[in-house]
Amino acid sequence: MKPPVNEEPLTVLIADDNMTDRMLLSSIVRRQGHAVITASNGQEAIELFRQQRPQLVLLDAMMPVMDGFEAARTIKQLAGEALVPIIFLTSLTEEQALVRCLDAGGDDFLAKPYNQVILAAKIKAMDRLRRLQATVLEQRDLITRHHDYLLNEQRVAKAVFDQIAHSGCLDAPNVRYLQSPYALFNGDLLLAAYTPSGDMHVLLGDFTGHGLPAAVGAMPLAEVFYGMTAKGYGLAEILREMNAKLKRILPVDMFCCATLLRLSFQRCTVEVWNGGMPDGYLHRHDGSKRVALVSRHLPLGVLPATRFEDQTEVWPLAPGDRVLLLSDGVIETSNAQDESFGVERLERVFDTHKNPESLFEGILQALEDFRGESRDDVSMVQLALIDAQRQPPASLIYSDSGQSSPLDWSAMFEFRADTLRRFNPLPYILQLLQEIHGLRSQSGELYSVLAELYSNALEHGVLELDSALKRDAAGFSRYYALRNERLAALEDGYIRLHLQVRPQGVGGVLRIVVEDSGKGFDPAKVLGRTPSVHGLSGRGVNLVRQLSSSAGWSEDGRSVHVEFTWESQA
Amino acid sequence: MAVTQSSVSHSYNGENNTSSIAVKGRFDFSLHQQFRESYEREGKSTRYVVDLNETTYMDSSALGMLLLLRDHAGGDHADITLSNISSDVRKILAISNFDKLFNIP
Numbered sequence: 001m002k003p004p005v006n007e008e009p010l011t012v013l014i015a016d017d018n019m020t021d022r023m024l025l026s027s028i029v030r031r032q033g034h035a036v037i038t039a040s041n042g043q044e045a046i047e048l049f050r051q052q053r054p055q056l057v058l059l060d061a062m063m064p065v066m067d068g069f070e071a072a073r074t075i076k077q078l079a080g081e082a083l084v085p086i087i088f089l090t091s092l093t094e095e096q097a098l099v100r101c102l103d104a105g106g107d108d109f110l111a112k113p114y115n116q117v118i119l120a121a122k123i124k125a126m127d128r129l130r131r132l133q134a135t136v137l138e139q140r141d142l143i144t145r146h147h148d149y150l151l152n153e154q155r156v157a158k159a160v161f162d163q164i165a166h167s168g169c170l171d172a173p174n175v176r177y178l179q180s181p182y183a184l185f186n187g188d189l190l191l192a193a194y195t196p197s198g199d200m201h202v203l204l205g206d207f208t209g210h211g212l213p214a215a216v217g218a219m220p221l222a223e224v225f226y227g228m229t230a231k232g233y234g235l236a237e238i239l240r241e242m243n244a245k246l247k248r249i250l251p252v253d254m255f256c257c258a259t260l261l262r263l264s265f266q267r268c269t270v271e272v273w274n275g276g277m278p279d280g281y282l283h284r285h286d287g288s289k290r291v292a293l294v295s296r297h298l299p300l301g302v303l304p305a306t307r308f309e310d311q312t313e314v315w316p317l318a319p320g321d322r323v324l325l326l327s328d329g330v331i332e333t334s335n336a337q338d339e340s341f342g343v344e345r346l347e348r349v350f351d352t353h354k355n356p357e358s359l360f361e362g363i364l365q366a367l368e369d370f371r372g373e374s375r376d377d378v379s380m381v382q383l384a385l386i387d388a389q390r391q392p393p394a395s396l397i398y399s400d401s402g403q404s405s406p407l408d409w410s411a412m413f414e415f416r417a418d419t420l421r422r423f424n425p426l427p428y429i430l431q432l433l434q435e436i437h438g439l440r441s442q443s444g445e446l447y448s449v450l451a452e453l454y455s456n457a458l459e460h461g462v463l464e465l466d467s468a469l470k471r472d473a474a475g476f477s478r479y480y481a482l483r484n485e486r487l488a489a490l491e492d493g494y495i496r497l498h499l500q501v502r503p504q505g506v507g508g509v510l511r512i513v514v515e516d517s518g519k520g521f522d523p524a525k526v527l528g529r530t531p532s533v534h535g536l537s538g539r540g541v542n543l544v545r546q547l548s549s550s551a552g553w554s555e556d557g558r559s560v561h562v563e564f565t566w567e568s569q570a
Numbered sequence: 571m572a573v574t575q576s577s578v579s580h581s582y583n584g585e586n587n588t589s590s591i592a593v594k595g596r597f598d599f600s601l602h603q604q605f606r607e608s609y610e611r612e613g614k615s616t617r618y619v620v621d622l623n624e625t626t627y628m629d630s631s632a633l634g635m636l637l638l639l640r641d642h643a644g645g646d647h648a649d650i651t652l653s654n655i656s657s658d659v660r661k662i663l664a665i666s667n668f669d670k671l672f673n674i675p
Contacts, residue, residue, distance in 0.1 A: 206630070208630040208631055208633070208634050209631065209634075252634075252637050252638050252641045253631070253634030253635060253637050253638045254634060255633075255634070255637070257630070257665075257666070275667070276665060276666045276667065277665070278665060295664075295665050295666070295667060296667065297667055298666065298667045298668070298670055298671065299666060302637065302671070304646075307646075328630075328665075338626070338627075340658065
C-alpha cells in the first residue's frame with residue numbers, strides 16, 4: 001500500500017486533569033511528530049481550542065470545572081462543518097459511559113493505560129477522516145461556486161434569449177402562443193414579423209442543446225429572420241441565409257429544427273417550410289380534413305449551402321382556418337411506462353377540442369393526464385388570417401433628412417432565366433425606391449403591388465401557369481408544385497422592370513412597367529371577368545388597382561403599368 | 571421505474587473494412603463520450619454500420635452524434651448505414667429527414 005501522501009504534523013490538544021497522564025501522553029504524541037498543546041480541564045480546553053484551532057483533540061472524560069462530555073459538545077460546535085476528531089481518554093469500561101462519549105460528539109476512545117501503537121494508529125485513522133471531510137467540503141464549495149456561476153450564465157443567456165424570442169409581432173391579434181418557461185431554455189424559439197407588404201413571417205425553431213449554446217445560435221438566426229423579413233425577402237432566401245449562417249458558426253453536432261411560414265393576408269395563403277419539426281397542422285374552419293404540414297427537409301445548419309433545399313409548400317387559407325405549430329415537447333412527452341404521447345393522442349385532442357380558443361389548454365391537460373405531471377418545455381403557436389383591409393402594412397422609420405431625394409430619373413432592369421430561377425430582385429428595387437422620400441408613406445402598398453406584378457409576370461407570363469388551376473385546394477397545390485418544377489427547369493425568358501420617376505407639382509410620380517417574355521393574354525377578356533372575392537384566384541388584380549394611383553395592361557397582355565403619385569416632398 | 575444502463579459496443583470487420591457500432595438503451599447525451607470513442611479508437615473504416623436494434627429512444631443530441639460520426643467518416647462521402655431501426659426511432663429519423671444523409675434500409 002502506498003503511504004499517505006501528505007502526513008503533515010498535526011497540532012493536537014490534550015486535555016487531562018492528571019498531570020502525569022498528560023505529560024506521558026504529550027511525550028508519546030510529540031514523538032510521533034505532532035505539536036501538542038495541553039489543558040487541565042474542559043474549560044481550558046475550549047479556550048485553547050478557540051485560540052489555536054488544533055486539528056485533533058484527546059479529551060479525558062472526567063475532569064474538574066468542566067468535564068470532557070461538555071467540552072466535546074462545545075468544541076464540535078466551534079469546529080462547525082470541519083471535522084475535528086475527538087478521541088476520549090477513559091478508564092471507564094461500562095458500555096453506558098462509552099456510549100455517552102460518542103453521544104457527546106466523540107469520534108473514538110482510547111482506554112488507559114495508553115498503548116503507543118494503538119494511539120498512533122488511531123491518530124492516523126482520525127487524520128484520514130479529517131482530510132476526507134475537508135476534501136468533501138472543499139469540493140462541495142467548489143461545486144456550489146460553479147453552480148452559482150452556471151446559474152448566473154443561464155440567467156444572462158435566458159435574458160438575451162427572452163429578448164430575442166419576444167420581440168417581433170407575437171402580440172398581433174391573429175397570433176396565439178404558449179411557451180412554457182423552460183421551453184425557452186430548452187432551445188425553443190418563436191419569432192414573428194411583418195413583411196413590407198403586410199404579410200407575416202413566423203418561425204418556430206428548436207435548437208439541439210440547451211441553455212447557452214442554444215442562445216448563441218438563436219441570435220444570428222433571429223437577426224437574419226427580422227432583418228430579411230423587414231427588407232422584403234421571401235422564405236427561400238431567408239432560409240438559405242439562415243442555413244448558411246448556422247452551418248458556418250455551429251459545431252457539426254448542433255443544428256436547428258425549424259418551421260418557417262408566411263401568412264399572406266392579401267392572397268389568403270400560407271407558405272410553409274418544415275425542416276425537422278413535428279408536423280404542423282392546418283385546421284379547416286368548415287371541418288374538412290386537416291392538413292399536416294410535414295417535415296420535408298433536414299434541419300437548418302446541417303447541409304452546406306450548395307445542397308440546401310429551400311422548396312416550400314403553399315396552401316390556401318380561408319378566414320377561420322387555423323395553423324398550429326408545436327414543439328417536440330408535446331409528442332415526445334413520455335409517461336412512467338416510457339410510452340410517448342405521440343401523434344395519435346394529439347389528434348384525438350384536436351377532435352375533442354374543436355374550439356380554437358381552448359385548444360392549448362386541452363393539449364396541456366391531455367399531456368398532464370398522460371404523464372401525471374405538467375410539462376414545462378412545450379411551445380405552441382396558433383395563427384389565423386386577419387382581414388387584409390384592416391391590417392395596415394407596417395411603416396418603416398427613417399432617420400435621414402430628405403434633402404437628397406432623387407426625383408428625376410429612370411432605369412430598366414432585365415432579369416433573365418438563370419437569375420429568375422434563384423434570385424428575388426424585389427428587396428433591392430424596394431430599397432432603391434425608398435430613397436424617394438415622398439413615396440415612403442406608401443412603401444407597404446408599393447411593395448405589395450411590386451410583389452404582385454412580379455409574381456404575375458413570373459408565374460403567368462414566364463412560367464405560363466394558369467391561375468384557373470387555383471380554383472380548389474387540390475388544384476392549388478398542383479399549381480405550386482408546377483411552379484417549382486417549371487422554375488427549376490427554366491432556361492429562357494425574362495422579366496423587364498422599367499422605373500420612371502418625374503417631379504409633378506410639389507410632389508412626383510413613379511411609373512412602373514413590368515414586361516415579361518410570356519405569351520400574353522387578352523386583357524379585355526381576362527380582366528373583364530369579375531374576380532370572385534372569396535375564390536382562390538383573381539385577388540391580385542384587385543389588389544393592384546386598389547393600392548396604386550392608376551393601373552393598366554397593354555393590349556397584348558405582356559406588360560402592365562402602374563403609377564404611384566405623392567403630393568409633398570418629404 | 572427500472573433504469574437500464576445504456577451502452578455502446580463496437581466491433582470491426584477487417585475483411586470489408588467495416589466498423590459496427592451498437593447502441594443499447596436510450597441514445598442520448600449521456601452516451602456522447604462512449605459513442606465518440608467507439609469510432610475514434612480505430613483508424614478510418616470504409617463503411618460504418620450503426621446498429622439500433624436495442625435502442626429504445628433517441629433524442630436530438632443523438633442525431634448530433636450521428637452527424638459527428640458522419641463528419642469523421644468523410645462528410646458527404648461517408649458510407650453509414652443505420653440498421654435494425656424500431657418504429658419509434660424510425661419516426662424520429664423521418665421527422666429530421668436523416669435518410670438524406672444516412673442509408674436507412
